[in-house]
Amino acid sequence: MNYTIQASQRTPALIIYLIDISASMNMLMEDKRRIDVVYEALSLAIRQMVFRSTKGNRLTPRYRIAILAYSDDVYDLLGGIKGIDEIAAIGSLPDLTPKRFSDSAKAFSQAEKILQMEIPNMQDCPAPLVCHMTDGVSTGEDPEPIARRIMSMSVPDGNVLVENIFISDHLMSQPITEPRRWKGILPDTPLEDEHARKLKMMSSALPESYREMLVEADYQLSPGALMMLPGTCSELVSIGFQMSAATPVR
């Protein structure tokens, strides 16, 4: 239970992205729509996975990915779980088009079903990760009980990890001026927003192996930091998506 199994062709990592595509994702962040910032960060994370999956001239499928966009419904953007090699062959990610509401409970529920199907066959693999990106309050049921159930699912490598990226300007009492020097959200970090506090309860502790990978990429997150990122700027959103792909590889 220490999150050290390496993602390999025989033991690929499973990452499920839950992307909020509610209408508020049309709002601007650094002169771009939030949804476009997310699309770019997700594309960069996919590129990072390709980078970490090439050996020689070959792309080894070390990652398996599902992308669920959600509004008042859930949209499976890849049509099931796809290997990183299949995604690279497609070339680009499907468009993310903002819709109306933001029912994250439905998205977590679908992720739970995927995990229930997959976990029995993942006993030698790295612990799966669910990366949730949202910019507001859920409009449906409370997602926390479902997220808690997901976090209690496990493989020998560790419990399923849940990460939250919360795009909001009102999350932290102090602005984060240097994302690369930022220590992360710790269990006792005060958060300004009630929804952010809920997401904090739904965020796993950052495994040391992931933290080491991020330190190698020059991010200074503290031991004990949570897998929760305040998306106050595009770089922090990007760190969040990079965190999701920080499964150890050789």
Added chain:
Amino acid sequence: MTRVEEQFICRYAYGRAAESVMMSERGQDFMAFAIDRDVCRFVLCDGVGLSYRGDVASQLLGRGLMGWLHSQDELSQPALERKLFELTQEAEREMRSLSVDAKAPKLLREVLEEKQRMGSEAMYVCGRIELPSRFRRKGRLWLAWQGDSRLRLWQGQHEISPIFGDRFRTAERWSSKSGPVGGKPHVYQCRLEHDSGYRLQMYSDGLNDLDPMKEPIPDDQVQVLMNALHTGGLEDDASFLEIMW
């Protein structure tokens, strides 16, 4: 597992990662040794899988170091460092001659081209053992390394590896683009107090199951580790070299 017995007894083994075997690809480790009467020189390189074509770096570096260990009367850290920089010129020519498959998907091609620009990397351990002779009253051991490949030494039954210090770091390696990365090469040298009874062992991190083993490991046990049936084959390339004298 193969054994060569002359003035030195050498045992060596090499295995490719199950993934590489499955895809009929070459391994990214490189290992070589040469015995010339009372002198043994050796190198073990572990190509960095995440760099571009780690096999290219490990082979080029390994051959380069073997030649250098042969050509130098006196070995020193500054001379090694110069050699490591010198090798980047040849490596860059080699890297330029490699091309990324034009038919590869665009994203993969872009990533490979980016990696190619960043260069190929390998970790290494190398050295030379000189036995006492008419011209040398005492034997001499010279070792150098960068990276996390293991290097262990026994005198009689006692492991004396702590003399190398805590200087085996994953972030340190040789790059085809920039030479030594993460610091200067580490060097250890000494006169050998005894004429015999030494066992020098080195292996790439793919064989880290050997880390807790202090007793001499029988050939068949090394072979069991190489076969790695318990994990369906090796998870990483593995090379093992042991020199006794």
